[in-house]
Amino acid sequence: MISRRPTHPGEVLLEDVIKPLNLTITEAARDLGVSRKTLSELVNKKSALSSEMALRIAKATKTSPASWLNMQTKLDLWNALQHEPKNVSEFPHKKAV
Amino acid sequence: MISRRPTHPGEVLLEDVIKPLNLTITEAARDLGVSRKTLSELVNKKSALSSEMALRIAKATKTSPASWLNMQTKLDLWNALQHEPKNVSEFPHKKAV
DNA sequence: AGTATTGACACGTAACGGGTTACAAATTAT
DNA sequence: ATAATTTGTAACCCGTTACGTGTCAATACT
Secondary structure (H helix, E strand, O other): OOOOOOOOHHHHHHHHHHOOOOOOHHHHHHHHOOOHHHHHHHHOOOOOOOHHHHHHHHHHHOOOHHHHHHHHHHHHHHHHHHOOOOOOOOOOOOOOO | OOOOOOOOHHHHHHHHHHOOOOOOHHHHHHHHOOOHHHHHHHHOOOOOOOHHHHHHHHHHHOOOHHHHHHHHHHHHHHHHHHOOOOOOOOOOOOOOO
């Protein structure tokens, strides 16, 4: 494992894309075709990046959707690792047939 | 970009893990600590692989959770690409300050 | 025949992404 | 300072989804 919490994709979108372009959340939301609320919650890390949003961001920024989606996947995994599931037993080795 | 639908992680779990070990769905579900229904739906591709399930499978099979989760992410992306979002405009280039 | 396994169904719960509307606070422009 | 814009967030609605328990008919195994 990863020890440090991976960066939230919404943070990257805000800091590396929206801010450098001098776009407002309102303008960026319009370009992405989503509500201002949806984008606001994303960049404020209140919601996760959906695969559909990954596609929208990719189209608007001419980048790869996978690069955005992978950020979220890494974060999801990190979050899951913080509360490892109990009552899981290792699968037994090959049983007789 | 990807033309063929990526393999569902539940299918891999069934074909490459559960069947080779001669485990039943019922037994495997018990080992994973989930209900039989949950595992059945997963291996029959009726539901997606959650990050928590990825962790459970990883623990039970001593493999990497990321390898399982990435299968689902690839599938999610492929599915999303089948209905590309409209009303998305490319972000304008740097505006004046 | 009798037992085990399976997929599918109903039903319920909790979480979540997303939309609209509204408002107070903060920021920016005039 | 005043006015206009921007922003975060709450309230409320909706649809989707993962997961649990229970049940049942069909199939497979012994």
